[in-house]
Amino acid sequence: MRIGELARRAGVSTRALRYYEQQGLITARRAANGYREYSEADLRLVTEIRSLLTVGFTLEDARPFVACLRAGHESGASCPESVEVYRRKLAEIDGEIHTLLTRRAEVAAQLGAACPGCMFGPPPDRNEGES
Amino acid sequence: MRIGELARRAGVSTRALRYYEQQGLITARRAANGYREYSEADLRLVTEIRSLLTVGFTLEDARPFVACLRAGHESGASCPESVEVYRRKLAEIDGEIHTLLTRRAEVAAQLGAACPGCMFGPPPDRNEGES
DNA sequence: GTAGGCGTTGACGTCAGCGTCAAGGTCAAG
DNA sequence: CTTGACCTTGACGCTGACGTCAACGCCTAC
Numbered sequence: 001m002r003i004g005e006l007a008r009r010a011g012v013s014t015r016a017l018r019y020y021e022q023q024g025l026i027t028a029r030r031a032a033n034g035y036r037e038y039s040e041a042d043l044r045l046v047t048e049i050r051s052l053l054t055v056g057f058t059l060e061d062a063r064p065f066v067a068c069l070r071a072g073h074e075s076g077a078s079c080p081e082s083v084e085v086y087r088r089k090l091a092e093i094d095g096e097i098h099t100l101l102t103r104r105a106e107v108a109a110q111l112g113a114a115c116p117g118c119m120f121g122p123p124p125d126r127n128e129g130e131s
Numbered sequence: 132m133r134i135g136e137l138a139r140r141a142g143v144s145t146r147a148l149r150y151y152e153q154q155g156l157i158t159a160r161r162a163a164n165g166y167r168e169y170s171e172a173d174l175r176l177v178t179e180i181r182s183l184l185t186v187g188f189t190l191e192d193a194r195p196f197v198a199c200l201r202a203g204h205e206s207g208a209s210c211p212e213s214v215e216v217y218r219r220k221l222a223e224i225d226g227e228i229h230t231l232l233t234r235r236a237e238v239a240a241q242l243g244a245a246c247p248g249c250m251f252g253p254p255p256d257r258n259e260g261e262s
Numbered sequence: 263g264t265a266g267g268c269g270t271t272g273a274c275g276t277c278a279g280c281g282t283c284a285a286g287g288t289c290a291a292g
Numbered sequence: 293c294t295t296g297a298c299c300t301t302g303a304c305g306c307t308g309a310c311g312t313c314a315a316c317g318c319c320t321a322c
Contacts, residue, residue: 004298014299019280033288035299055234058278077245086242093235097228103186104224111217114208135268145269150310164318166269189308 003028006038010046017046023059025049025066045069048076056093061085134159137169141177148177154190156180156197176200179207187224192216 007014020026021036026045028036045066052062064085065076076082138145151157152167157176159167176197183193195216196207207213 002299013280015280015282018301023279033299035288053279055237075245077241083242083246086238086245090235090238090242093231093238097231097235100224100228100231104221104228106186107217107221107224110208111214111221114206114217115214133269144310146310146312149271154309164269166318184309191308 001038003036003038006043006046009043010050012046012050020046020049020059025059025062057085057089061089132169134167134169137174137177140174141181143177143181151177151180151190156190156193188216188220192220
């Protein structure tokens, strides 16, 4: 398939696909007229990239997963490099959550001091990471 | 005082001060030679801006606080506009926390599926917003 | 007079992940 | 032959809060 079809099927823009290629995440064989030609495997690569981006990963983070899929593994997470990225990201997220909770407390304290009686919102999210 | 001294005392760069001025957050009277001259009140403005930025506010968010201080209030948070920003920011932070908790759960699930036995880290932060 | 330490404005670079032209080539349908 | 949908590369724009450099003026000390 060509870039337009891949874009539609993957739910991304053609610009994004060319960008991924420029960043070395995907490649495409070229037809005689210079058009990019993609396979079903490429669709899977792009889908993997997208799902990673939507959970906050960067393209750099996605590299090991793409490499893993290209190496023939069924899941992009089957390789130790990918697992390592998962672990690193998890730690990153935990750090950010901690930072935000700290900030929330600070801001709430300031608000409470500036406007006693403004604190009607619920307390910080406890552990509802399921929804 | 001139810009260098204010920068040192406020712990920011001169570039940042000129940027704040460009954005209309602070102003400076000019000496005969064109140098910016600041007062102690300006130091307070910059300090307020800095403390807001460090808790994740944008310069835009800081405007009402600066205006409040300029209006003669002792605290930048004494004005209803500032309080409104606090409330909005609080909601923003809560949203981000929720997003991160959701992501954390997703990533943890993926990690667990890809590498059963890798989950030794502590569960998501519960409610430790005090430290 | 000159070194150097301050100040001035202006303008481009940074980070990520693209959006959005610009200017053109390719190909099938009418 | 022409329209129009598709493709190509290249390059600037965007967001925020500045960093960094250029090229220059001011002022003090030696």
